[in-house]
Amino acid sequence: MAGPIFILRDYLRCSGCRLCEVACSLKHEGTVWPEASRIRVFEFFPGVDVPHLCAQCRDYPCVKACRYSALRVDESTGAVLVDGEKCTGCGDCVRACPGKVMRLHPETRKAIVCDLCGGEPECVKACHEAGFDALRVVPYTSVGFKVYSTMPDQVAQRLFETLFGGE
Amino acid sequence: MALYGYAGRLLEVDLSRGKHRVVELEEDVAFNFIGGRGLAAYLLWRELGDRWEEVDPLGPENMLLVLTGPLTGYYPGVKLCISGKSPQSNGVVGSVVSSEVAVELRAAGYDGIVVKGASKDPVYLYVEGENVEIRSAEHLWGLGGTETYRRLSRELWGDLKRRLLAREGLTKEPSFIYIGPAGENRVRTAAVMAKLSHAAGYGGYGAVMGSKMLKAIAVKGFGPMPRAKHPDWVKLLIREAWSALNRNVLWKHWGTSSGGYEVASLTSSEPVRNWQEEWHDSRSMGVQNYEAHWVKRYWGDYGCPQTCMKISRLRSGKFSGATTDGPDYELQAYLGPNLGVFEPRANVYLSSLADELGLCGIQTGNVLGFAAELYEKGVLTREDLGFELKWGDAEAFARLMSMIARREGIGDCLAEGTARAALKLGKLKGVDLSKYAVHVKGVGVGAHGARSGKDFPQAFTYAVGVQGGDHTSPPRLPVDRQWGEFTSAFEDSAVICSFNVHGDLPFQFLRAITGWDITRETWMRVHGRRIITLQRVLLLLGGPDLYWDPRRDDDNPPRFYEPLPSGPFKGRSVSREEVESQKREYFGYLGWDSLGIPTEETLRELGLDYLKPAVERIRKRLGAG
Ligand code: SF4
Ligand code: SF4
Ligand code: SF4
Numbered sequence: 001m002a003g004p005i006f007i008l009r010d011y012l013r014c015s016g017c018r019l020c021e022v023a024c025s026l027k028h029e030g031t032v033w034p035e036a037s038r039i040r041v042f043e044f045f046p047g048v049d050v051p052h053l054c055a056q057c058r059d060y061p062c063v064k065a066c067r068y069s070a071l072r073v074d075e076s077t078g079a080v081l082v083d084g085e086k087c088t089g090c091g092d093c094v095r096a097c098p099g100k101v102m103r104l105h106p107e108t109r110k111a112i113v114c115d116l117c118g119g120e121p122e123c124v125k126a127c128h129e130a131g132f133d134a135l136r137v138v139p140y141t142s143v144g145f146k147v148y149s150t151m152p153d154q155v156a157q158r159l160f161e162t163l164f165g166g167e
Numbered sequence: 168m169a170l171y172g173y174a175g176r177l178l179e180v181d182l183s184r185g186k187h188r189v190v191e192l193e194e195d196v197a198f199n200f201i202g203g204r205g206l207a208a209y210l211l212w213r214e215l216g217d218r219w220e221e222v223d224p225l226g227p228e229n230m231l232l233v234l235t236g237p238l239t240g241y242y243p244g245v246k247l248c249i250s251g252k253s254p255q256s257n258g259v260v261g262s263v264v265s266s267e268v269a270v271e272l273r274a275a276g277y278d279g280i281v282v283k284g285a286s287k288d289p290v291y292l293y294v295e296g297e298n299v300e301i302r303s304a305e306h307l308w309g310l311g312g313t314e315t316y317r318r319l320s321r322e323l324w325g326d327l328k329r330r331l332l333a334r335e336g337l338t339k340e341p342s343f344i345y346i347g348p349a350g351e352n353r354v355r356t357a358a359v360m361a362k363l364s365h366a367a368g369y370g371g372y373g374a375v376m377g378s379k380m381l382k383a384i385a386v387k388g389f390g391p392m393p394r395a396k397h398p399d400w401v402k403l404l405i406r407e408a409w410s411a412l413n414r415n416v417l418w419k420h421w422g423t424s425s426g427g428y429e430v431a432s433l434t435s436s437e438p439v440r441n442w443q444e445e446w447h448d449s450r451s452m453g454v455q456n457y458e459a460h461w462v463k464r465y466w467g468d469y470g471c472p473q474t475c476m477k478i479s480r481l482r483s484g485k486f487s488g489a490t491t492d493g494p495d496y497e498l499q500a501y502l503g504p505n506l507g508v509f510e511p512r513a514n515v516y517l518s519s520l521a522d523e524l525g526l527c528g529i530q531t532g533n534v535l536g537f538a539a540e541l542y543e544k545g546v547l548t549r550e551d552l553g554f555e556l557k558w559g560d561a562e563a564f565a566r567l568m569s570m571i572a573r574r575e576g577i578g579d580c581l582a583e584g585t586a587r588a589a590l591k592l593g594k595l596k597g598v599d600l601s602k603y604a605v606h607v608k609g610v611g612v613g614a615h616g617a618r619s620g621k622d623f624p625q626a627f628t629y630a631v632g633v634q635g636g637d638h639t640s641p642p643r644l645p646v647d648r649q650w651g652e653f654t655s656a657f658e659d660s661a662v663i664c665s666f667n668v669h670g671d672l673p674f675q676f677l678r679a680i681t682g683w684d685i686t687r688e689t690w691m692r693v694h695g696r697r698i699i700t701l702q703r704v705l706l707l708l709g710g711p712d713l714y715w716d717p718r719r720d721d722d723n724p725p726r727f728y729e730p731l732p733s734g735p736f737k738g739r740s741v742s743r744e745e746v747e748s749q750k751r752e753y754f755g756y757l758g759w760d761s762l763g764i765p766t767e768e769t770l771r772e773l774g775l776d777y778l779k780p781a782v783e784r785i786r787k788r789l790g791a792g
Contacts (some may be wrong), residue, residue, distance in 0.1 A: 015474045017467035019409065025391070026402055032240050032470070033391035034270060040339050044320060046362035047466055047478045052337075094336045103336020106389040130413055130472040132465060152337070153324075163462050164490070165482055 004078030004140035014134035016049035020123035038114040042152040054114040055148035065096035079116035099149035171396040172237035172680035183284030202236030204261025204659035205698040207250030220710035224254035225378040227285035234279035236662030240392040244471035244664035249367040255609040258706030260370030261659040265468040266361035267342035274388025291383040304382035311523040345383035347525020349572040354582040356530035364492035368527030396682030422475030426496035427452035436616035438505040441536035446734025449509040486516035494518040500614035501532025507558025524572035533611030605724040613638020619736035627749035633702035653695040697773040
């Protein structure tokens with residue numbers, strides 16, 4: 001796919017299997033590490049699963065918030081990249097992120113966020129191979145502004161109503 | 168010291184004194200007993216073995232074990248093993264449940280939790296790395312599954328968010344296991360629950376949690392899975408396992424729910440009206456009638472490509488709002504045809520009620536069927552129950568289920584489980600009720616009959632299983648076949664899902680993760696045999712209220728010797744000679760004598776010399792030299 005990409009998430013198709021988390025942490029950490037995965041699936045209520053990852057906001061509040069120039073946008077993929085050398089772990093980007101996707105690594109305390117795997121997202125592959133296709137790569141331009149930079153508990157609430165018809 | 172694949176630490180919590188400490192998991196113990204079920208048996212033996220017979224499973228001296236294994240979190244699909252001295256069998260049952268608590272525990276730096284003693288007031292345990300708190304559960308006590316889940320998850324995540332959101336960002340919600348009213352009331356068929364409908368049912372550990380006044384255990388971890396010896400090999404294996412498991416489309420679509428009608432019609436081994444029959448001509452239990460109620464999505468647990476679970480939700484009618492998983496085949500059968508219920512909606516409702524009350528659907532369906540047959544035969548009357556209990560009357564069964572969970576009226580007696588209820592009621596009524604009680608060593612058998620010979624249990628399966636009537640751990644011949652007692656002992660000890668086992672992969676994972684040279688062959692000869700032998704000794708020690716005699720209790724439920732009255736395999740029953748000869752062969756393989764007591768030589772060979780005094784106690788009680 002030429003040009004920046006976006007990982008579209010179809011919540012209704014998500015099974016909560018977390019293969020995406022396993023794939024992401026295997027790739028970036030070399031082991032299974034749920035809290036270090038750049039995509040994380042929240043399950044506030046059984047059966048209501050919310051895959052949560054960077055929404056690549058077009059105004060990139062996280063990048064703007066960083067005083068140390070540790071964050072930049074990758075031109076070709078559109079991903080936010082973290083320069084671990086420059087990141088001080090101050091958490092300004094965390095506070096700026098509207099969906100609280102950006103966060104500090106549980107061990108290194110540096111900012112971590114989805115880097116789109118350089119354009120070949122591992123999470124999407126895992127989800128597709130398992131037949132769920134809850135995640136899909138689409139051109140960045142096709143996605144509405146900030147639709148996905150919301151908190152997962154808000155998504156879960158709406159999803160609960162869709163799936164179970166409310167209380 | 169390098170112990171790969173383990174945190175090397177267990178969290179020990181003493182509820183009587185309100186204290187906790189971290190204890191080391193020694194490398195040789197891990198190597199000999201692996202984890203989960205095997206480790207549980209060993210820890211129980213080490214702590215309680217000398218006075219096993221006197222330990223009341225529902226007393227403060229029993230321990231509740233919540234254990235992971237070296238494969239947990241790495242192998243596709245997550246499982247957690249719950250154990251302790253079982254209030255059903257008085258032995259050790261390794262009861263597994265899908266719960267992310269297992270992943271969280273390993274991420275928090277523990278291989279498991281050992282809960283000792285008992286609290287005076289309702290509490291729940293919260294573990295977050297080194298931070299361990301025993302918190303009040305007054306506000307949760309008495310609540311059903313849904314409410315417990317809601318309040319606890321809101322409370323726990325709310326707290327995490329408050330503390331961590333601004334500083335380091337959003338964390339995933341903690342996971343927890345909990346009990347419903349049945350566990351609180353020490354009902355022997357109470358399960359330890361996870362999510363809404365996941366249950367560690369066999370063993371009765373919900374009652375053990377209840378006896379400790381422990382409503383829930385919640386865990387939050389931030390770290391990776393314990394270090395593997397060969398991380399790159401593990402990565403490759405995970406990929407290989409995924410691609411193998413992804414091919415199983417049937418499973419993904421229907422899970423075991425597809426069995427409802429199939430097992431009855433094709434193999435004639437589904438319990439019908441308390442096992443009086445094992446076949447039905449009703450077509451209503453087919454998967455297509457359940458699909459109508461399914462929330463249209465797949466549902467899986469951590470790392471599982473197979474997602475066998477299906478969420479059922481009734482959106483209208485008198486049972487509107489009922490939500491459950493599947494029901495899976497076991498609950499379709501036990502809370503369906505076994506009660507003469509052939510209406511899927513009523514089945515979904517009964518299944519969701521069992522979840523809500525925190526009851527094991529298998530064991531409770533078993534005791535409900537038992538009660539209904541006694542009602543049919545006139546042994547139990549309207550006066551005994553307070554209402555009529557006719558086959559197919561879902562509302563009457565629901566009422567009785569609630570009475571069991573709350574130990575009200577006749578429910579108090581039935582809350583003891585089928586085996587003990589049969590003894591108690593039999594005494595009360597002055598009749599022998601054993602022929603209606605379809606259990607083995609206090610554990611109600613799974614929904615798989617042995618009479619037709621077409622499903623998996625062999626003639627001797629239930630008779631000799633160290634986990635009693637547990638259908639997920641079936642002894643089989645030849646012993647090295649893919650699905651038998653030895654492989655279940657592996658799955659429950661490495662703590663992985665038996666539905667995800669594919670060829671030799673689990674053993675390859677074990678080697679890649681731990682670096683130990685344990686193959687399928689050494690498992691059959693040494694490790695597996697050691698675990699099963701230890702479980703057998705603890706089962707035969709038994710007590711304090713019931714003891715098993717191999718000459719009487721290494722047997723099928725009497726019902727399995729009655730010829731099938733209907734269906735394609737009409738007239739068939741289990742053959743006694745076959746049971747006896749299979750028993751001999753099996754005991755021989757294990758190195759046990761004709762009563763199924765391990766010989767001195769076997770104990771020596773397996774490094775279990777320390778069991779000698781216990782074995783002598785068993786022989787003495789049986790008057791067998
Ligand atoms: S891999 Fe796909 S289906 Fe599974 S949890 Fe991730 S997004 Fe959901
Ligand atoms: S979602 Fe958060 S991390 Fe991603 S671009 Fe927006 S502010 Fe940055
Ligand atoms: S694209 Fe790569 S980095 Fe981003 S969530 Fe998926 S696997 Fe992780």
